[in-house]
Amino acid sequence: xxxxxxxxxxxxxxxxxxxxxxxxLDMVMSSFKGAGEYGVIPYxxxxxxxxxxxxxEAFSQLELPRLFRNSVIVTLSVTVSVLVTSSMxxxxxxxxxxxxxxxxxxxxxATMMLPPFLLLIPTFLIMLNWPLAGGNDILGRGGxxxxxxxxxxxxxxxxxxxxxxxLMRQFMVSLPDEMLEAAKIDGANQWQTxxxxxxxxxxxxxxxxxxxxxxxxxxxxIWTLLISSSDPDLQTLPVGIQLLQSFLDPDRTMPIVMAxxxxxxxxxxxxxxxxxxxxxxxxxxxxxx
Amino acid sequence: xxxxxxxxxxxxxxGRAAYLFLSPALLFFCVFLxxxxxxxxxxxxxxxxxxxxxxxxxxxxxxxxxxxSFNGIFVKxxxxxxxxxxxxxxxxATFGSVLVAYCIDRLSFQGFWRVxxxxxxxxxxxxxxxxxxxxxxxxxxxxGVLNKLGVNSIGFLSDASYALPSVTVVQAWASIGGAVLILxxxxxxIPTQYxxxxxxxxxxxxxxxxxxxxxxxxPALLFVLITQFIGGLQSFxxxxxxxxxxxxxxxxxxxxxxxxxxxxxxxxxxTASAMAMVLFVIIxxxxxxxxxxxxxxxxxxx
Numbered sequence: 001x002x003x004x005x006x007x008x009x010x011x012x013x014x015x016x017x018x019x020x021x022x023x024x025l026d027m028v029m030s031s032f033k034g035a036g037e038y039g040v041i042p043y044x045x046x047x048x049x050x051x052x053x054x055x056x057e058a059f060s061q062l063e064l065p066r067l068f069r070n071s072v073i074v075t076l077s078v079t080v081s082v083l084v085t086s087s088m089x090x091x092x093x094x095x096x097x098x099x100x101x102x103x104x105x106x107x108x109x110a111t112m113m114l115p116p117f118l119l120l121i122p123t124f125l126i127m128l129n130w131p132l133a134g135g136n137d138i139l140g141r142g143g144x145x146x147x148x149x150x151x152x153x154x155x156x157x158x159x160x161x162x163x164x165x166x167l168m169r170q171f172m173v174s175l176p177d178e179m180l181e182a183a184k185i186d187g188a189n190q191w192q193t194x195x196x197x198x199x200x201x202x203x204x205x206x207x208x209x210x211x212x213x214x215x216x217x218x219x220x221x222i223w224t225l226l227i228s229s230s231d232p233d234l235q236t237l238p239v240g241i242q243l244l245q246s247f248l249d250p251d252r253t254m255p256i257v258m259a260x261x262x263x264x265x266x267x268x269x270x271x272x273x274x275x276x277x278x279x280x281x282x283x284x285x286x287x288x289x
Numbered sequence: 290x291x292x293x294x295x296x297x298x299x300x301x302x303x304g305r306a307a308y309l310f311l312s313p314a315l316l317f318f319c320v321f322l323x324x325x326x327x328x329x330x331x332x333x334x335x336x337x338x339x340x341x342x343x344x345x346x347x348x349x350x351x352x353x354x355x356x357x358s359f360n361g362i363f364v365k366x367x368x369x370x371x372x373x374x375x376x377x378x379x380x381x382a383t384f385g386s387v388l389v390a391y392c393i394d395r396l397s398f399q400g401f402w403r404v405x406x407x408x409x410x411x412x413x414x415x416x417x418x419x420x421x422x423x424x425x426x427x428x429x430x431x432x433g434v435l436n437k438l439g440v441n442s443i444g445f446l447s448d449a450s451y452a453l454p455s456v457t458v459v460q461a462w463a464s465i466g467g468a469v470l471i472l473x474x475x476x477x478x479i480p481t482q483y484x485x486x487x488x489x490x491x492x493x494x495x496x497x498x499x500x501x502x503x504x505x506x507x508p509a510l511l512f513v514l515i516t517q518f519i520g521g522l523q524s525f526x527x528x529x530x531x532x533x534x535x536x537x538x539x540x541x542x543x544x545x546x547x548x549x550x551x552x553x554x555x556x557x558x559x560t561a562s563a564m565a566m567v568l569f570v571i572i573x574x575x576x577x578x579x580x581x582x583x584x585x586x587x588x589x590x591x
Contacts, residue, residue, distance in 0.1 A: 013392045097307075
């Protein structure tokens with residue numbers, strides 16, 4: 001019965017795949033539509049020509065280079081930081097014996113259960129009243145904006161990930177103890193063992209975690225919207241593109257927005273397609289533990 | 290006597306090293322997890338409008354009474370919307386992803402299909418929300434197709450009775466890919482001998498799915514259900530992008546979005562934090578309920 005041609009399965013999967021891909025095709029097609037072509041009935045899928053006017057507009061109206069630069073700085077900083085802190089904490093939890101290990105591991109599991117929206121308000125207020133930042137005094141008072149006036153505000157609250165530590169720890173537990181013992185006999189201290197022996201071994205899980213963090217940070221929206229609401233210089237690609245619509249005529253703006261979205265989606269898409277094997281494995285690995 | 294002391298010394302050094310390795314993470318969790326969590330609880334019970342902590346006043350349970358009073362808008366329509374949005378999208382995404390994962394598992398080029406379904410997971414919510422907003426418009430793709438079929442245009446996002454289902458579909462659409470991935474792992478873990486044995490006994494494909502696939506897929510399914518519920522109950526980025534203010538007339542307003550508005554538009558930290566707490570308790574209750582049901586079922590069958 002499994003050998004029979006599964007026509008029903010093909011039908012379901014192909015219809016579903018069309019529903020998955022169609023919106024993205026519509027996005028690309030609309031990004032080429034001219035002023036008279038968008039928002040007219042009857043709807044036409046294809047643009048009359050593939051001119052790049054909307055892309056040019058997106059670059060000037062949206063200040064794409066600035067948005068792009070912010071997105072890159074924030075995403076790379078968060079990704080690198082999450083990788084370093086996760087592999088450090090993961091190493092301690094997996095391979096070092098110390099008092100309180102079980103408690104700390106359970107605590108880290110628990111951190112993953114607090115939903116982000118709950119911490120949104122207090123985290124914002126903490127950033128605003130950060131001592132000795134943005135003109136604040138030692139008690140966090142008197143300044144204008146605290147930490148919320150620089151890109152630090154978009155990076156700092158994401159520098160450590162409970163999920164990342166968990167993922168690294170699960171992977172490192174399976175590294176052979178003999179290898180670490182050998183390093184110690186050769187006179188390596190813990191720092192050197194971590195840096196020279198453990199770190200190179202973690203490449204597969206680091207790629208997975210790096211990708212998950214990269215995609216998540218590149219696409220982050222709510223927190224960035226909040227922080228950049230008083231300072232447009234802090235906008236990233238998603239926020240900048242979304243806010244463009246509020247002050248322009250929608251029928252004219254939508255194609256420009258779509259051009260911006262194509263540009264902002266491409267880097268993530270390319271990175272994902274190049275490394276999707278690891279991403280898939282990582283999601284599966286982490287999902288079922 | 291020498292050996293134990295050296296051992297202790299080694300353990301001591303290892304402990305110090307461990308805490309050094311853990312220090313960035315622990316420091317972070319103190320500042321960005323424990324502190325805000327405690328702060329969130331304090332805020333929910335206090336009356337505070339400004340930015341100077343000195344003016345914070347204890348308010349007892351009055352914020353909760355305001356939020357949960359049936360005269361307000363929080364319970365109905367907002368909480369009702371939140372539950373409809375979460376239940377609806379989780380139902381659609383779970384049903385869809387089980388069907389798709391089961392079907393993909395029987396085809397060739399499985400990796401290719403899974404990547405296609407995964408595209409929405411990689412895209413930003415701004416891209417997803419805007420593309421669907423565009424497709425839902427009177428002159429958009431979906432109404433274009435409907436018109437071709439002789440159906441009149443539908444105001445998916447402008448008609449109050451269609452708006453919530455329309456965003457719910459998008460939320461489900463965006464989360465199918467992730468669920469398919471996890472369910473695939475679950476499917477791969479089912480030994481083929483089970484199917485072969487059942488086929489020898491003359492079971493048809495429906496029987497196979499119902500009595501082998503579904504029961505053995507339960508751990509993966511439970512994981513998908515719980516994570517999607519947690520996500521669905523607290524997500525509001527899609528609502529902001531697609532409907533701007535949770536309109537038309539609060540038809541798509543959800544609890545987390547109302548919390549966001551109250552806090553950052555009106556500076557009502559107390560009320561907003563009480564809303565967050567209520568939603569947090571609901572999320573916790575639904576998660577525990579799911580785990581409890583799963584465990585009970587597990588005991589019955591095993």
